Amino acid sequence: MKNERAASLTLSDLDRTDRHILRLLQADASVSNQALAEKVHLSPPACLRRVERLKKAGLIRQVVALLEPQALDMGMLVMIGVVLDRSTPETFEDFESAVQKVSGCMECHVVTGEFDYVMLLRTKDNESFNRLHAEQLLYLPGVRQIRTFIGLRQVLSTTRLPI
Structure with a gap:
């Protein structure tokens, strides 16, 4: 029964401490459990249990390092609007399968x-984008139009959800 409850946690199930933990982890997921526990006024074992519960419930999907695109020669951000030639399940499936392999594709949303x-892509510069366009984007299946x-200039970019 306890495991079923953890798996079905929603935002309304979270108390102030859970929310505080999530906000702190969004700001810096590399914080040690000891430091996190101190910040939320829990013992380290109690804090670790809460974090594990939040992970098990799917509220913490993944812990990653955010890399600096410019430092890695991926400073150009490209947003692409795609129109398919037909709206069939097969066309959508073929496109979605192919887009997984596009170099530098960070996100793709229906x-x-x-x-x-x-689509949201990262690449080095105009030349590398032109090459990507000619070698990969033009060959995506079922595409009628790409804009x-x-x-x-980046005005805002965040990974933090407002909880």
Whole structure:
């Protein structure tokens, strides 16, 4: 019964301490359990149990390091709107399978409105994007139209959810 409860946690099930833990981990997931426990006023074992419960419930999906794109020659941000030629399950499935292999593709979302998908890519510069476009994007299956938007200046980028 206890495991079933943990697996079905929602935002409304979280107390102030759970929310505080999540906010702190969003800011710096490399914080030690000892330091985290001190910040949320719990013993280290109690804090670790809460973090493990949040992980098991799927509220903490993954712990990662956020890399600096410019330092890794991936400073160009490209947003791409994609329109498919047909709206069939097979067309969507083929496109979604192929887009998984596009170099530098960070995100791909099914959207409403003018496009079927919006993709977010990182690449080095115009030349590398042109090569990516010619070698990969033009060959995505089922695509009728691609509209490209180059990011000029980042105003906001965050991974933090407002909890």
